Amino acid sequence: MDIDLKNIKVIGFDADDTLWVNETYFRETEERFAELLESYETKNKVDQELFKMEMQNLELYGYGVKGFVLSMIESALDLSNNNIPQETLLEIIKLGKRMISHPVELLDGVEEVLSTLEHKYRLIILTKGDLLDQERKLEKSGISRYFHHVEVLSDKKESNYKNLLEHLEIDVNEFLMIGNSLKSDVLPILNIGARAVHVPFHTTWAHEMVDDTKQVNNHLKLNSLKDILKYLDN
Structure with a gap:
């Protein structure tokens, strides 16, 4: 479905399986x-x-x-x-x-998307995992220059997102999250009033799986990260 993205000023990207293979x-x-x-x-x-x-x-x-x-x-x-x-x-x-x-393998279209959006939006990474490992992967990826802020969260629950956005002084109405996990990157974001884009990866850890047939339908689902340019590059 289509969602209104005209007021978006800040875009958050998940890292693992959204920007690179994990x-x-x-x-x-x-x-x-x-x-x-x-x-x-x-x-x-x-x-x-x-x-x-x-x-x-x-x-x-x-x-x-x-x-x-x-x-x-x-x-x-x-x-x-x-x-x-x-x-x-x-x-x-x-x-x-x-x-x-292991070498960092960027997913298809990542560099194109970031290089296109960086001129209009403030780009940040919101990921979870081991801090040292995520910092290492970001450095190896060669894409750190596109991001204004990088945050490695202990978890991705509503409170984690809400507290971080408040700390960074980001209005939820101006924030869009893009990620591969409905559980971590989409549902908590929708629940705090922001907008989200789901770009599924071909394999998902069992802990991140949810029954997407029972979820609300007010987010954008794309087959490829590059497809976001159809909605934001205008």
Whole structure:
């Protein structure tokens, strides 16, 4: 559906899976993790237990690769009844290091969109995850010059957005959020009175999934980030 964007002055972008590839590497690592644990449990069981461990640890570790690695180690110990070889634990740690050091792959159209919009709008990044890792990815991405502000949030709930917009003195009526997650980038934004654009990524972490058939229909859904230019580049 179309939404009125004529009063927009500030645009917030999610980072992972909106500006660059992220979730794909988590899925690949989960596949490798299941292979390492195949002598103890089936892949389906390993996947289920790892996700359960991530959810248990989320409040302690927050989002990001480091918490994911710790949850893999803890899951490996549980699933093996503490018999997991030291070599396997070291391989799990290496998996995490590979994820952190992975080259940043910008999604299609990102540079075109940012270079077009920066002349008319104030652009900011609002993402969640590990601060050091997100700062590293932004630096590697080569697109930091387009943004007036970068904020790494511990979570993306209504209160997080509301407090940040107030701190940055941004009027909710002049703010637009663009992201790949209905749960984190769209629904909380709509609930505080701002506007949102949903650009789905081809894979979504189970924790971010919501039943989009039950959601209100007052946001814009696009197939590609480049499509936003049809609404803002005028």
